[in-house]
Amino acid sequence: MEKNLNYEAAYSELTQIAQEIETEAVSVDVLAEKVKRASELIAFCQTKLRSTETEVNKIIKQMENQPL
Known part of the structure; x- marks a missing residue:
């Protein structure tokens, strides 16, 4: 995955x-490549969302713990 993505x-x-x-x-020749990239992007997005x-x-x- 790219560092600045x-x-x-x-x-x-x-x-x-x-x-x-x-x-x-x-x-058909590039379908597997696109699906693999999509899988990588999904994983990246899920990680980013969890982190956020x-x-x-x-x-x-x-x-909530700060006094008013």
């Missing part, structure tokens, strides 16, 4: 791949 770019690429597969714009959720929950807990 972000969620938006990964999601955009994943959407493009899905559209290509749905419209049968992908040849953890960070947000941590911030919320810190805010």
Whole structure:
């Protein structure tokens, strides 16, 4: 996975791949390659979402523990 890949770019690429597969714009010769890339992008996005959720929950807990 590229080092400077972000969620938006990964999601955009994943959407493009899905559209290509749905419209049968992908040849059989590159289908496996596209599916593999989609799998990598899905894993990246899931990891990013989990990480963000953890960070947000941590911030919320810190805010709840601060005196008013």
